[in-house]
Amino acid sequence: MKLAQKVTQKAKLNQTLRSWLPILQASSDELKDTLEPFIKDNPFAKIEIDKPHHSKNFYNEFYSNHVSDRIEQMSVYECSLYEKLYSQIDKPLFPTQKSKDIANAIIECINSEGYFEYNDEILAKFDAKDVEKIRKRFAYLEPIGVGAKDYKESFLFQLDELCDDDEIYTLAKDMINDFENLSKYTKQKNYENALKIIKKFKNPPAVEYLEDEAQVTPDIYVFTTDEGVEVKVNDEFYPEILIDTEGIDEKCEFVSSRIKEARDLIDALEMRKATLYKIGLMIIEYQYDYFLGGDIKPMKLKDIAGDLGRNPSTISRAIQNKFLSCSRGIVALKNFFAAAASEDISNAAIKDFVKNLIKQENHQKPLSDEAILACIEKDFGIKIVRRTITKYRKALNIGSSSQRKKIYAINS
Incomplete structure (x- = not known):
């Protein structure tokens, strides 16, 4: 009896997973298009996008109206x-x-x-x-x-x-x-x-x-309160799967199979929300200082995958084209996963520093890698070799000082 029960549960999970993985990978704005093929031949289910105005809105309960308005403004979307x-x-x-x-x-x-x-x-x-x-x-x-x-x-x-x-x-x-x-x-x-x-x-x-980066729809919201840092999944505009069997015999094999398909899809949507919520919690745990004004710390896919009991490739799917909104702005989830430059400083933090240095440099006398290295050692208090700066610069697709000087001359 127990064996039969386990087999049934595993079969249901596998069916849900088949629809869950593409749903997990889809961005918030792709969800409707991702769901539609699963129910296009199902006469008893439909996708509802706009929720009723009286539905629960955690933003209004969590923050004052002006903050809710700000969140709504941040959610305006254009094709990424x-x-x-x-x-x-x-x-x-x-x-x-x-x-x-x-x-x-x-x-x-x-x-x-x-x-x-x-x-x-x-x-x-x-x-x-x-x-x-x-x-x-x-x-x-x-x-x-x-x-x-x-x-x-x-x-x-x-x-x-x-x-x-x-x-x-x-x-x-x-x-x-x-x-x-x-x-x-x-x-x-x-x-x-x-x-x-x-x-x-x-x-x-x-x-x-790059100019439209702030107009993406956040998948996760992180709020800093007097009690600490909290995470919420942005499900305010999640598609809903509505099942309508009024006047239909649900015992009919055709009807029951279609209802099961729709319910599997609902389960897959809920698994997506639960996975994103857990990822949000893990990001807060690993990157707590970032939300209080600090730098992004070293964090690898396998770290969070191990804690969540998932494969790193699944976590990779989950974070692609997903964004987190916090008091510091809207951040791509993949930006939180950085290799370590030192125990407490991530490559991402140093790369951002290099990028900002070069944005503000004198176009007549661009900074050499040695000059950038000196600035990093002074500001971060760490020792790294010059070739590391060259590697970061190339990873950012930034030319050498002589190359940049020529580009500045062409664009002047």
Whole structure:
């Protein structure tokens, strides 16, 4: 009897998991589209988006009206970079399921600026040659230049799209590949025309999406109160699965099977909420100081996966294209998972510091890696080697001081 009960429970869980994983991976704004295929042939279920006005609103209970208004304003949404990319993973560029799987994994490795950053945890199950072959096809996706490893490759992606003159194309390609020595091409016949093309390029390739970063819909809210830090899942506009069997014999096999499918979908939605809530709690536990004004601390997927009893790949799905809203703004969940630069300081904190330094640098005299290193050692009180700064700079797709000086000159 106990064995039969366990088998039945396992079968129900497996059925729920089949719908849970894509629902878990979907962003809040993709949920409706993700759910629809599961109930399109079910005459007894429908998706309801807008909840009744009298439904419970925890924001009004938790904060005053002006804070609730601020949350509502933060929830205005426009198409994100990742939604744009996922929508293009289809034929003819990605005709097989394998090519689609690799392309979707590559998207998980694209940072907010549109550049590709190799991630062993995400891409380990794919052959490196296959990954590179599929990544090259991103040259044909929008925004143009996305998926490139650095600004040079992004420029080459954009050049293919924006230049149809063979002579200008050849010169511009040479100039991009030899960007450090741009001045030696000034006497070339098509130099000015090639330079005009290069000036049209977007750097970084997803720059227009960076401007809209604050307009995404948060999946998790973190509130700092007198009693500490609390987490809430943003389920205010969650799709609801409504089951209607009025006047129908629920004992009929066809009806009962469809009702079961709808209830499995409801269970999958609840599992999504529960998983995001647990991830929110774990982020608070690991990153408590961040919500009180500190830096993001070292945190790995396997840390949280172990605590939650899940596979790291499941947690990776859960955090992709998901955002957390707190008093410090809206933060991508994946930003909380950083490798350690020291025991208490994360790579993410140092990278942010480097990025801000370069944003404020003198365009006539850009900071060298040695100068950046000195600033980091002074502000963070840690000792690291210069090549580490070079590695961080390259990971951020920031050129050397001489490269930046040339770019500043072109854009001036």
